[in-house]
Amino acid sequence: MKLPPCPRTPSFVQVYQWATRPTHFLDSCAQRFGDIFMARWPGYGLTVFVNHPEAIKQIFTAPPETFSTAQIYEILRPVVGDQSLMLMDGKPHRRQRSLVMPALHGERMRLYGQLICKLTEQMMEQQELGEEINLSSCMQTLSLNIVLQIVFGLDETDQLIQLRQKFMEMFNWIRSPLLILHLVVKSLRINWGPWSAWGRYLRLRNEVDKLLYAEIAQRRKYPQPERTDILSLLMAAHDEEGQPMSDKELHDEVMTVLTGYESVATATLCSLYCLQKHPEVLQKLRQELDSISDPSDTNAIAKLPYLTAISQETMRLYPPVVVAMRVAKTPFEVMNYRFPVGSQIVADIYSVHQRQDLFPNPKQFKPERFLERQFSQYEYFPFGGGDRRCIGYAFAPFQMKLVLATIVSRYKLQLTDDRPIRLVRNAAGVAPDKDIKMMLTGYRHQKPKSTSISTPINVR
Numbered sequence: 001m002k003l004p005p006c007p008r009t010p011s012f013v014q015v016y017q018w019a020t021r022p023t024h025f026l027d028s029c030a031q032r033f034g035d036i037f038m039a040r041w042p043g044y045g046l047t048v049f050v051n052h053p054e055a056i057k058q059i060f061t062a063p064p065e066t067f068s069t070a071q072i073y074e075i076l077r078p079v080v081g082d083q084s085l086m087l088m089d090g091k092p093h094r095r096q097r098s099l100v101m102p103a104l105h106g107e108r109m110r111l112y113g114q115l116i117c118k119l120t121e122q123m124m125e126q127q128e129l130g131e132e133i134n135l136s137s138c139m140q141t142l143s144l145n146i147v148l149q150i151v152f153g154l155d156e157t158d159q160l161i162q163l164r165q166k167f168m169e170m171f172n173w174i175r176s177p178l179l180i181l182h183l184v185v186k187s188l189r190i191n192w193g194p195w196s197a198w199g200r201y202l203r204l205r206n207e208v209d210k211l212l213y214a215e216i217a218q219r220r221k222y223p224q225p226e227r228t229d230i231l232s233l234l235m236a237a238h239d240e241e242g243q244p245m246s247d248k249e250l251h252d253e254v255m256t257v258l259t260g261y262e263s264v265a266t267a268t269l270c271s272l273y274c275l276q277k278h279p280e281v282l283q284k285l286r287q288e289l290d291s292i293s294d295p296s297d298t299n300a301i302a303k304l305p306y307l308t309a310i311s312q313e314t315m316r317l318y319p320p321v322v323v324a325m326r327v328a329k330t331p332f333e334v335m336n337y338r339f340p341v342g343s344q345i346v347a348d349i350y351s352v353h354q355r356q357d358l359f360p361n362p363k364q365f366k367p368e369r370f371l372e373r374q375f376s377q378y379e380y381f382p383f384g385g386g387d388r389r390c391i392g393y394a395f396a397p398f399q400m401k402l403v404l405a406t407i408v409s410r411y412k413l414q415l416t417d418d419r420p421i422r423l424v425r426n427a428a429g430v431a432p433d434k435d436i437k438m439m440l441t442g443y444r445h446q447k448p449k450s451t452s453i454s455t456p457i458n459v460r
């Protein structure tokens with residue numbers, strides 16, 4: 001069997017590089033081997049990385065029975081639950097996606113704009129002039145707060161307040177390297193009591209489950225059809241046969257939607273970092289934001305071309321998720337190679353975004369490249385592709401752009417540590433290797449109208 005080139009370093013070194021600094025591993029392999037290379041990792045079949053747009057197209061347009069993606073997400077099972085769309089393939093996967101997607105798209109999504117701006121403004125108002133802000137943790141908290149409010153609504157019942165708090169606690173624990181290790185290495189998942197890592201996770205999980213099921217039961221008992229939060233929309237959704245989701249499905253899809261918050265936080269953080277490093281881009285963005293006639297029109301803000309190009313360029317240079325992976329269920333042919341059943345086929349997002357022929361001078365942050373030409377969905381794809389494309393592909397940039405616009409149009413920030421960042425592995429994908437800290441140095445002008453609204457219309 002003819003196989004693509006493979007790094008000669010021992011496999012345990014490769015696994016270590018992949019597990020800690022995946023972008024470094026991808027950079028060095030793509031430079032040495034070009035469009036396709038493979039790795040052999042203990043416990044896995046062949047792992048094949050491709051970064052040529054034609055090959056990416058072949059992966060994303062292959063018939064659904066070619067691959068399993070559920071197998072890739074197996075480590076998330078203890079977090080998202082058995083009925084999560086992530087852990088399904090084929091028809092069940094299509095059903096779950098069709099039930100969840102409408103809540104995150106189109107008009108539904110636009111209702112959340114005011115809320116995103118308001119929560120961002122609240123976070124910034126807590127910062128003191130001249131003091132250092134740990135923007136990394138602020139973005140994590142803000143992003144989780146936004147998604148929790150959008151999923152459960154704004155009601156301040158004791159049950160909901162408690163539920164949001166418990167979720168915060170649980171997700172903060174899931175992000176710790178110790179817990180990630182337990183997710184990756186199944187044999188570590190032993191409950192040695194409430195003070196052990198896994199025991200603590202199970203306790204938090206149990207508390208969250210109880211509160212979430214109680215909230216679902218409450219809403220089933222007292223339906224409020226006018227509600228537009230995601231949980232209510234999921235409860236109202238029906239499949240092609242007219243069937244609604246069960247309590248367990250609702251629970252698991254809520255967990256699934258919540259897992260996306262961290263990638264949005266990383267993308268927003270990196271874009272704020274890039275803006276501080278490139279004052280000319282920041283100035284151009286401010287001019288664009290100042291030109292908006294109605295600053296409370298969040299849909300108009302999200303459509304601004306330069307703001308959009310900044311969010312695209314940030315996710316090109318710092319994609320929060322660096323690869324989209326599949327497991328071959330039938331032999332798969334790509335770039336004149338044929339890979340057996342069980343091979344892991346990797347659409348290498350990071351390396352495609354680094355291709356000199358597509359993005360000249362690829363290490364340079366240059367939003368203008370997205371205004372000068374259009375890229376196909378196989379040349380630029382931070383959200384993956386095909387029938388497994390990220391369900392947050394519309395919502396994530398929407399949130400990212402509104403958070404950026406709110407901060408940039410009113411606040412002046414300055415990096416307190418100017419050193420370049422590198423991407424390292426974190427819970428969901430990759431993130432900067434150090435906390436990004438900035439100082440609040442001043443205000444530009446008065447509070448924008450958009451944030452003076454105390455309760456976003458309709459999101460209850």
Ligand code: HEM
Pocket residue numbers: 069085086097104256257258259260261263264267315319320321323324325382383384385386387388389390391392393395396397
């Ligand atoms: C900037 C933020 C985000 C980035 C860069 C990102 C990126 C990705 C990527 C690359 C994939 C794999 C796609 C594939 O295999 O082809 C994915 C899958 C997924 N993402 Fe995101 N994501 C982001 C935010 C979100 C958000 C906000 C949510 C929740 C609303 C979310 C939920 C999911 C789910 C459920 C999947 C699995 C989809 C499936 O298997 O059908 N992500 N994401």
